Amino acid sequence: MxxxxxxxxxxxxxxxxxxxxxxxxxxxxxxxxxxxxxxxxxxxxxxxxxxxxxxxxxxxxxxxxxxxxxxxxxxxxxxxxxxxxxxxxxxxxxxxxRPLYEAYEPTDPARLPTARLTWTLVIVTLLLASAYGVWRFLSVEPDEALIAAQNRDADASEAPQNDAAATPATKTGSQAAVAANAPVVLTGLSEVWIGFDDATGKTENWRTLDAGETYQVPPEYVEQFTLRTSIPQALKVTVGGRDVGSIGAADTLVKNVSLKPADLVARAEGSGAANATAPIAGPRPKG
Structure with missing residues (x-):
């Protein structure tokens, strides 16, 4: 018991x-x-x-x-x-x-992005970057096919002012001396594409000027290349700070523009003389 x-x-x-x-x-x-x-x-x-x-x-x-x-x-x-x-x-x-106690608060896994979401964001970002790069390239720098098409159009119908520019106007000795040492500067009035052609007419180098951007033509370019552009009204050309005026009609391809200071100064003087001597149409006599 x-x-x-x-x-x-x-x-x-x-x-x-x-x-x-x-x-x-x-x-x-x-x-x-x-x-x-x-x-x-x-x-x-x-x-x-x-x-x-x-x-x-x-x-x-x-x-x-x-x-x-x-x-x-x-x-x-x-x-x-x-x-x-x-x-x-x-x-x-x-x-x-049991594992040692950790004093910090672990991150809530529910708040972390999933691997699928992370990869989706990465892929979308890459696609957007690629699309922007393609758009920028196509809208700013023409490819070889576009340059070839421009060459054919220019050869088929040369603008009259290009022929006039080929024959320099008579200059005084002092003018020629000053122009020969003057820097040639190209300024974009708006976004404009410019190309530099060699002696055979092939575009070897090209670049794009943004609005307000200036580019001083290197001396070797002045001697070896001529200038071309498809938007002449968007390009300002100066020689030693002197504006040589328009190098072509608006929205037309111009090429074979000599970059030598003497030729550019003669081009400006020739354009000014042409404008000064242009006939003014008057009323027709009654007959």
Whole structure:
């Protein structure tokens, strides 16, 4: 009979963990969990985890033991004994294999872009960049086919002013000396394409001038190349700061424009003389 009375008590003690022991001591002392939290300065969430022996809720092994000892002091239990019991339970639960607590907050995976979305954005960006590059190239710099078509059109119908420009006007010696040393500068009045042709008429080099952009023709270009453009009204040509005027009719291809300062100055003087001597139409006599 005595054995039957002892066995249930031993069985109850055998299944009672340290957390249960702390909870029973708190209830016996008439304390609430909030009272223990005030005494120990430990959050109620952590104290409740200790009572449930759910140590995974606590930051780490050292915290589990320290919190349990503080709880024991608050409810008048031997803290050394409680601490030893907690360490034993941790070992039995293989708690030591748990990764170390990391103090930083991990990023919420739900807020990170998926791999598919990331690759989609990369592909769209590349396509937009490629499309812009193609548009810029086609709208600014003509290809070889366009240059060849312009050459054929110019050969079929040369503008009269180009023939006049081929024969330089008579210049004084001082004018020629000043013009020979003057820099030749091209200025874009709006976006304009310019090309430089060699002696055979083949365009070897070309570039685009933006509105307001200036380009001083290198001396070797002056000697070796002639100028061409398909928008002459958008190009201003100066020799030593002197505007030589328009080099062709608007929106027509002009080429074989000599870049030598003397020829450009003669071109300006020839254009001025032509404008000054142009006949003015008057009323027809009545007959």
């Amino acid at each position: 005595a054995d039957e009375d002892v066995a249930p008590e031993q069985g109850e003690l055998a299944i009672t963990r340290t957390g249960d022991r702390l909870r029973l001591a708190r209830e016996a002392a008439g304390l609430s969990l909030a009272d223990v939290a005030t005494r120990t300065r430990i959050t109620q969430r952590h104290l409740a985890a200790i009572e449930k022996s759910d140590y995974s809720e606590l930051p780490g092994r050292t915290y589990v033991t320290g919190f349990a000892r503080a709880y024991a002091r608050a409810v008048d239990l031997p803290e050394a004994e409680v601490g030893a019991a907690i360490r034993q339970e941790l070992d039995e639960d293989a708690y030591g294999s």
